[in-house]
Amino acid sequence: MVLLYSAMGHVVAQHKVKDSLTQVLHSIQAKKDFSTSDTTYINTLNELGWELTFDPSDSLVLLTRQALKFSREARYKKGESLSLMNMGSYHSNKGETDRAISHYKEAVAIADEINDPNLKLRILNLFATEYYYAGDYSKALDLFLEGTELAEEVGNTLLYSKLLGNMGNLYASQKDYEQAIIFYEKGKQLNNEKGNEIDSAKSMSNLASIYADMRNFEYAMFNVNASIAIFEKHQILDWLAYSYELKGKTYLRQKNYKWALHWYNQCNLLHKRISDDRGKIDLLNGMAEAYYGLGDIALSEKYAEESLEISKKIHFPEGIQKCAMTLYKINKSKNKFSEALRYHEIYQQVSDTLSRDENKRGLAMLKTKIDHDKEQEELILKNKQALAQQTYYVYAAIVVILIFIIITLLVHRNQKIQKKLNKKLQNQKSDLVKREIELNEINQTKDKLFSIIGHDLRGPIGALQELLRMLKAGEIQQSEFMDFIPKLRDDVDHISFTLNNLLSWGQTQMKGAVTKAxxxxxxxxxxxxxxxxxxxxxxxxxxxxxxxxxxxxxxxxxxxxxxxxxxxxxxxxxxxxxxxxxxxxxxxxxxxxxxxxxxxxxxxxxxxxxxxxxxxxxxxxxxxxxxxxxxxxxxxxxxxxxxxxxxxxxxxxxxxxxxxxxxxxxxxxxxxxxx
The missing domain is CATH 3.30.565.10 (Histidine kinase-like ATPase, C-terminal domain)
Structure with a gap:
């Protein structure tokens, strides 16, 4: 798992920032003419709430609700947008994706209304990140691309580097490591040029995660050690915890379980000071795997179950998948085959859901769009060069009438050809749009078909296969197998009923079913x-x-x-x-x-x-x-x-x-x- 870049460092010397902002609030409230409509007061409420994003208490939501109320009473649009952004972050941390997206969408609309591009950039980064958490990579990348264009336009280097890093995270989640490394390195280079070592360290942390997944442990360890030094220096606690977890993961990949546990425990100590459920899921499951490797089944099961509980609470399917596999291995080693089978079914169902390639196709389409935009830019440049050349011929024609006439004829001929080409291009574009609509309809039908097969047929069949394998391997007795017969019969009846519906629906979708009254x-x-x-x-x-x-x-x-x-x-x-x-x-x-x-x-x-x-x-x-x-x-x-x-x-x-x-x-x- 890679860590997403927030719009600003959430835990940067948090206590100092908190104390400083609290003093500002008290000084404003102490003024004789103090009013809750004071925009400085509202901004300070929002910034203090933001700094407490990972605070275990609900300080963020309490302060943000005050700021939102006062902003609306004062008709202070920027304060309202900032408050909605903070509310989105609060619901995001709670795993309440729909509510988070709703708040971010409203916050972006207000930022557009007041024409504040830098505020919009902060929200876009969080907005896109939430779609990433929800698994909608197509919308996430679309928003990240919008953000990078805006960041380049207004010259916001800091957010531009963060957006590049988050686009790298999208490709990393699709295991397109080469493309992810390109984005990370570009963001790292940009931060190095600006002397921003904290964001450079964030890029190195995510690079370490990629290299660990690629089993390039030397590069992984180099990057994670460099990032840890910077995060410890500046006390960036959330990213420091993530880097400790990465170091544990690197040792775990090498089956060095004792050192893996050492760094996981360092990470766990930091998580007692911050509230970051998403980061804690990988930590706990990593600890479960390390203890399993050391043969301590009891502790392994404890941490795996705790990780599974958090994953379910915030609706995080990747966490559920990893925990289910760990608990399957644990129960199988304890000869609890019924429990092992239950976790195997959970793992299979979540794996099938995650393996659907809808988002991957969305990324491929958007990647094609980027390439297309690049080609368009090159074409525009070539057209400008051609126009400059034509202008040169026109001026030259002033000197020589004959050349002028020839050039005029050439230009006229070129315009006719250009019109024909434009018309042809327009026709091709119409055909392409029509074919795209047809292809989308076919893809939707196919996606729905495979989704149903994956969810409702593969699970019961997989359970049957696993039971038969366990019976053949002697892991369960025939008498134990007979206890599963009622469940298997229900599964077979379900498969039969599903196939009947599936065939009927398939005929209607493929226009093969004729209604005969x-x-x-x-x-x-x-x-x-x-x-x-x-x-x-x-x-x-x-x-x-x-x-x-x-x-x-x-x-x-x-x-x-x-x-x-x-x-x-x-x-x-x-x-x-x-x-x-x-x-x-x-x-x-x-x-x-x-x-x-x-x-x-x-x-x-x-x-x-x-x-x-x-x-x-x-x-x-x-x-x-x-x-x-x-x-x-x-x-x-x-x-x-x-x-x-x-x-x-x-x-x-x-x-x-x-x-x-x-x-x-x-x-x-x-x-x-x-x-």
């Missing part, structure tokens, strides 16, 4: 599905009630409606606790039937309801008995209902159950005469 009795279709799902209902003691009358005739594609009903009943069973009830009913309207599937389950909030039918949603949840979903069923239901000229919606409230409604056309006598 016919008249059929809805009550019979519902009865068949109740029989099919009766065993699941019986296992949870849920009553399935079919209230649909015998004369409910529908004009739709029977196979597609069969999928809709099966998914909705299955979904209702999934979220209904034991001894509950699921009711299927149909009410006759003017020209259609309104069908309902109502359960007495756990219900859902409005936020969840809004996400249910989104076209690109493949959100997977677990039922009241930990049943797995497909992540596809409801969006598939929506497509099928709409293909049959109906509509679907949901009504629900937490703890009051859920009811899904959808409409289908009535079967009319005139329909029967249509061939």
């Amino acid at each position: 016919s008249a059929f009795a809805l009550e019979e279709l519902v009865s068949d599905n109740i029989k099919l799902l009766s065993e699941i209902a019986e296992n949870k003691s849920i009553r399935l009630i079919n209230k649909i009358s015998d004369n409910t005739m529908i004009w739709s594609d029977v196979n597609q409606i069969d999928i809709v009903i099966r998914n909705l009943i299955s979904n209702a069973l999934k979220f209904t606790p034991e001894n509950g009830m699921v009711t299927i009913d149909a009410v006759e309207q003017n020209n259609h039937w309104e069908v309902s599937v109502r359960d007495s389950g756990i219900g859902m909030d409005l936020v969840t309801q809004d996400k249910l039918f989104q076209p690109n949603s493949n959100h997977t949840t677990y039922g009241t008995n930990n049943e797995k979903g497909t992540g596809l069923g409801l969006s598939l239901c929506k497509e099928m209902v709409e293909k049959n000229n109906g509509k679907i919606w949901v009504e629900s409230a937490l703890r009051n159950g859920t009811c899904f409604y959808f409409t289908l056309p009535k079967s009319q006598k005139s329909y029967k005469n249509v061939g």
Whole structure:
């Protein structure tokens, strides 16, 4: 893990800065004409809060809320923007990504409104960093690029070097080490030229992390030792803790567990003075691996579980992945195969999520964009040179009329060619945009397909493979294996149900599914599905009630409606606790039937309801008995209902159950005469 550059050093001789700012606040408050509208007072509140970003107390949020309130009362836009930036940092440290992004976005808008480019640069750096933490590398790099352009334009060398370093971090996270090293070295060189040894040390720390991952331990140790000396000199505690952790990681990669633990313990001492959960995750997991290497399983498990708890708290998937693998090895060594299998499944699921290459493609596209922009700059330069040459010919033509005429003809001819080229370029651009839209649609379909396969099929299959491997290797007895049979059966049923939905959805996406309407009795279709799902209902003691009358005739594609009903009943069973009830009913309207599937389950909030039918949603949840979903069923239901000229919606409230409604056309006598 590389450490992101903040907009300014958070922990630079923190106590001195804190004391100094506190004295300024007291001196302002002591004035006879003191007012909370004083912009100096508001700025000092914001800066003091910023200096306490990594303070274990909530001083940052308390001071920032005051500053935000006073700024709005005084209509002081810069103070409001700074306060929103600090609030974003507070929520970022808590792992509350959505709230952090919302505050940063508002802060940037205000900085634009008051035309303060240096303030905007500070916020852009934090804004992009938050997208990096959220795993949206495409948006992160886009904001970093915007920041570098602005930094060059206004000549802000300090933030320009930080932005370069953070772009290096993006490429490092994609294991594109060569590109990352280019950015780090460029930022380091820039800081050396300006005599900024602290930011130069930050570049060296991240270079050390890269070299450690590349197993170039000599370069890693050289860079980390150089950075530690600078951070100790200036007391930059957060970066010093990170450098200690890097040194521990370098020894760990070399299996020198005792020295790894020595530096991890140095890092741990610093973390007692700062509040940095993201940095603590790698530290704790590194300590767990070191103790495991030394054979101290108890301490290894303690630190791995602590790291996993923090990773879950701040929603950090990379941390969960590393901890799950460590705990898998620990439980396997203790012959706790059930626990080992559970952690292996967690590791597999998180690994599949992280391996999706959507963000990597975004980086590749943006890298292409950078190359394209560079080519455009070169083209503009060539055009300017050509224009200068043409101007020279024009002046020369004044002396010789003949040359003037020739030059005029050449220019005229060149303009005609240029128009043709421009027109051709415009046509090619239109074709390219059209193809890009088509490619994006295909990529979205493919991404969704592989996402579902990765999340909902690979996990159960991986669990089965691991169990069979353990049985074959003699790690578990046949009697122990039989205990897993009910789980394996549920997994196979889940795979079968998911494949059925997947094939149906795939046909609709590839335009292979044709809707063939016919008249059929809805009550019979519902009865068949109740029989099919009766065993699941019986296992949870849920009553399935079919209230649909015998004369409910529908004009739709029977196979597609069969999928809709099966998914909705299955979904209702999934979220209904034991001894509950699921009711299927149909009410006759003017020209259609309104069908309902109502359960007495756990219900859902409005936020969840809004996400249910989104076209690109493949959100997977677990039922009241930990049943797995497909992540596809409801969006598939929506497509099928709409293909049959109906509509679907949901009504629900937490703890009051859920009811899904959808409409289908009535079967009319005139329909029967249509061939």
